[in-house]
Amino acid sequence: MSGPAADTHAPDAHAPHGDHPHHPEEGFIKKYLFSTDHKIIGFQYLFTGMAMALIGGFTVYVFRMQQAFPGLSVPGWGRVTAQDYNGLVTTHGSVMIFWVAMPVLIAALGNYLIPLMIGCDDMVFPRLNRLSYQLFLLSAVILIFSFFVEGGAFGGAWTSYPPLSARAEYNLTPKGAPLWLVAVAIEFVAFLLGGINFVTTMMNSRAPGMKMFDVPILVWMIVIASILFMASVGPLVAGAVMLLFDQTIGTGFYDPVRGGDPILWQHLFWFFGHPEVYVVMLPAFGIVAEVMTVFSRKKLFAYKTVLYTAIGTGVLSFFVWAHHQFIAGIDPRMANIFGVTTLLISIPVAEMMFVYIATLYGGSIRLAVPMLWALAFISEFLLGGVTGIFLGASASDIYFHDTYFVLAHFHYTFVPIAIVSVFAAVTYWFPKMFGRSMNETWGKVHFWGTIVSFNFIFIPLFITGARGDHRRIFDYTHFPDLMKSGMQDLRILATLSLVVMLSFQVIFLVNYFYSMFRGPKVGPNPWRANTLEWHAASPPPHGNFPVLPTVYRGPYEYSVEGREDDHWPQHLPN
């Protein structure tokens, strides 16, 4: 590989604050609340996402307790009414996807890592970046505020299907519903602004010598995910404005009585909703790839193929959405077409799994905590993928639609994406973020406790779902048949496993926040990784690199022998 190629301009090094009257020292408020530093904004998204995950976790605990023990006064909540139940389920789904998975996987990691991984001082538009977080925070505040208005939080499910979500006589949360819609819309604007920064920064601020195929795969995945989001969100925003009008000023866009069509919303929602799955899945795949190469001391297998596959998956994700409407009354011939495209999209995903396995093959594998999470991602996500086949085929989906089999399926894809890969990322980049290490033993206790209990939540729900158990039933005592032959026992097992899984998160939180201040100090590159963020100090100073690096090779040059010199960081010449 030749020396530094000046195909991108060499950004100037960015000195710490206080070096110039126009770049003064910042006070606490300016530094931490109104910062334009990409790292601080990354932390703001991360900690807000973590706080929202507490809401997501608490809501599922309450409504699962109601499912397992109907009528129980749930500790920490009390008796659960039908209205509560709908609000809790809707909040859980919305929060975990929009206010946890997206902000943490894309905005937090994208903000913190992209400038560090491509070797520059900050995002191209730092103030726009700050605005994106402020809008995100505003959206979270509006959502939480909606819990306390008359009628309570929106209970029409995160898919917000009309007529339930629109018609006043059905919509029991006349204030909560439009507030939910406004919160989601503002959050989407926040992500659009964030995406603009990620794409322009990666395209324009790469270190000298860093060509497109030298960019770490995680950066590419976040950039592709941002473009996917930008391309898919438009129709939904238009649809949401129409829904807001139906909710507030009595239009009838989705009202069949007045010539509207509720199925239109389903198309607009899922035209966004399914690409959205890949908007969060691709960064998760990127995290796992980064961790896996470091802890197997192996080059990522077929880097270019992975990149083209990610782009191909993104494109194909726009042609599968109607698999959510196989039984909504769409033309069966259309269902067949969408069945085929849906089964097709499992091919690139399966290919990614093979890439991981090929990367591991012959590697010198070290089972540190981040690697355990990365390996668990493969096995758990695979279960999610395989069960999706039954739902992609319209014939079998007619039976499975809206049962707990569907719920178990998408939790076997979403929990690996939003939880497992995030734990891999948080534990892997912890030393970079704080210059200290987390406790490995407690990390492993947290890992095994979480993974084992996770499977005991959803495997029982595959069984009840395959036996016809439908979603969104508030009180099973109204359906005694559904409580017989072990079905209720399976629900109780799932709920108790959930309580166990949530309890293990306390170990993580203690380990995380204790280690942040008291963990053993480590050097800049404790994992002996190659990507540029490990070339910066830990934690990186404002401006990241006192001297901006030059890149001489791709991100994953490892040999398999595990020798001391088995890695060639991107910033070191041959």
Ligand SMILES: [Cu+2]
């Ligand atoms: Cu889908």
